[in-house]
Amino acid sequence: MTASLRHSPGARVGASIAVATGLYGMSFGALAVASGLDVWQTCVLSLLLFSGGSQFAFIGVIAGGGSGIAAASAAALLGIRNTVYGMQLNALLHPTGWRRFASAHVTIDESLATSTGQTDPVEQKRGFWVAGLGIFVLWNLFTLVGALAGDALGDPKQWGLDGAAVAAFLALLWPRLRSREAGAIAVACALVTVVAVPFVPAGVPILVAAVVAAAIGWFGSGPRGEGLEPDVEPKREATS
Amino acid sequence: MSLWFWILVACVVAYLTKLLGYLVPRKVLANPRFARVAGTLTIGLLASLTVVNTVATGQGLVVDSRIGALVAAAVALWLRAPFLVVVIVGAAAAAGLRLLGLP
Numbered sequence: 001m002t003a004s005l006r007h008s009p010g011a012r013v014g015a016s017i018a019v020a021t022g023l024y025g026m027s028f029g030a031l032a033v034a035s036g037l038d039v040w041q042t043c044v045l046s047l048l049l050f051s052g053g054s055q056f057a058f059i060g061v062i063a064g065g066g067s068g069i070a071a072a073s074a075a076a077l078l079g080i081r082n083t084v085y086g087m088q089l090n091a092l093l094h095p096t097g098w099r100r101f102a103s104a105h106v107t108i109d110e111s112l113a114t115s116t117g118q119t120d121p122v123e124q125k126r127g128f129w130v131a132g133l134g135i136f137v138l139w140n141l142f143t144l145v146g147a148l149a150g151d152a153l154g155d156p157k158q159w160g161l162d163g164a165a166v167a168a169f170l171a172l173l174w175p176r177l178r179s180r181e182a183g184a185i186a187v188a189c190a191l192v193t194v195v196a197v198p199f200v201p202a203g204v205p206i207l208v209a210a211v212v213a214a215a216i217g218w219f220g221s222g223p224r225g226e227g228l229e230p231d232v233e234p235k236r237e238a239t240s
Numbered sequence: 241m242s243l244w245f246w247i248l249v250a251c252v253v254a255y256l257t258k259l260l261g262y263l264v265p266r267k268v269l270a271n272p273r274f275a276r277v278a279g280t281l282t283i284g285l286l287a288s289l290t291v292v293n294t295v296a297t298g299q300g301l302v303v304d305s306r307i308g309a310l311v312a313a314a315v316a317l318w319l320r321a322p323f324l325v326v327v328i329v330g331a332a333a334a335a336g337l338r339l340l341g342l343p
Contacts, residue, residue, distance in 0.1 A: 020322065027327045041247055048251035051258075053286065058250055060289050065298045068246030076253040078285045081278045086261015095262070104259040160335030163309025165293045167330020170310060173286035174317045182283050189284035193291045194301065202298050206288045213284020217277035224272040227279035231323075 010123030014114045014130030017232055021052075021110050022138020024168075028055055029146025031165050034156035035063035039147045046143035050136060051108055053172050054079045057206075060165060066203020074206045081228055085112040092116065093125055106132030113230035175231050181222040189213050305337035 005011045025046060032042035037059060045055050054075040061071035085107050092115060095103045111132035118124045153159055177183050189209040196205035217226070294306045312333035316326045 024324050024327065027324065037243070041244065044247060044251070048248075049254045051254055053282070054250070054254055057285065057289055058247070060293055062243070064292055064296055068243050072246040072250040072253070074285065074289070075250045076257065077281055079254045079257045081282045082254075082258045083261040083264070084275050084278045086258050087264055087266075088261075090262045091266070100262050101259065104262050105255060107258045107261065157338065158335065160305070160309065160331035160333065160338070162293070163306055163312075163334025164327045164331035166290065166306050166309045166334075167313035167316075167327045168323075169286055169290040169293055170313045170330075171317060171323050171326040173283065173290055176283050176286070185280050185283045186287035189287040190291045193288040194295065197292070197296045197301055198299055200299075202296070205296070206285060206292060209284050209288035210281060213280045214277050216284070217280030218273055220276065220280070222276065222280075225275040225279050227283040228275065 005126070008123060008126050010114065010118045010120075010125070010127030011130045013117065014111075014127045014132075015134055017110050017114055017131050018134025018138055021135050021232075022142055024052075025139040025142035026146035026149075027164060027168060028052065028059075028139075029143040029148075030150030030153070030156075031056070031063075031146075031161060031168070032059045032143075033147050033150040034161040035059040037062065039144070039151060042147040043140070043144055046140045049075065050105060050139070051075075051079050051082060052139075053109075056165075056168055056172065060169065061203040061206060063162070063165065064202045066206075067201070070201075070203025070207065074203070074210070077207075077210050082107055084225070084228060085109075088112065089115060089128065093128060103128070103132075106136055108132070108135065109230040110135055110232055113232045172231065176227045176229055178229060179223070179226065181220070182227050185213060185216055185227070188216070302343075304343040305334045308337045308342075309334040 029042055049055055057078045058071045058075040061074050086104060089107060111128050114131035115124045115128035118127045177186060189212055192212050193205045193209045196208045294310050295301050309330040313326050313330040316329040
């Protein structure tokens, strides 16, 4: 089993993505405590919410002075793409029984990318589980490390942690800007946000932008699944 | 305590959102609008979160060292730097500009 796993492309890609992704749990942990969450709250988000974009969204709203309901709403809306991933993975791997519930929890950008990047059904399954479980373990471990280190650092601004948050969101957005329409949506939502900030309570401008983005998706005619490209390209990772 | 409440709400909603994908009948998948809305929402929210974290402080618009972090991160991404490097570059830019006396 171990020998066959070592020669499994799905497992190898999954493991390399797990290491690369798991490490940035550290930045989440540090940013979460800088936003005012305690170490327990930070770890619960990584354990139970387990979706990087939504976790960053939650603390991003709290850091800006937004309410808990605005933070939870932003996190929930950003997680909607996971429903689409779940449908794809269900069709691809058809897990049954308790595996279906476990699969749902580790359904994220990276496990989807690893799985759909493989051609052999056995490798699709291995890739999904190695990436999903590997990231879950490392992401939680490094969240704790980041939360404890961040707690010990003192003034988060002095270390540029607010700049780190800006960079993290831009890095999550960047790989999705492959088409002209995606860029136009990003610019439109950025402008709506800037205009809304002085007029509505903190956290709400993000929800206003969400309404605009959803309307563009609903009435627009761009390619189906615009912006659902995962953050990683498993085929490129596999050859490097 | 209320923050704990919203953390747990966010966690439950996130899990149900993921599970829903495994439970929906294939017919819903056939509606291309659903996939498109999920995609444009992701782009729009990430763009909005980037902007809010760059120029907003509560209900005010503020220009400070975070703009430098945004530019530095964009350059790093353009050079195909990995995620963790981009985040560190953003932090270093903001911290460096503050050392130079900027707000």
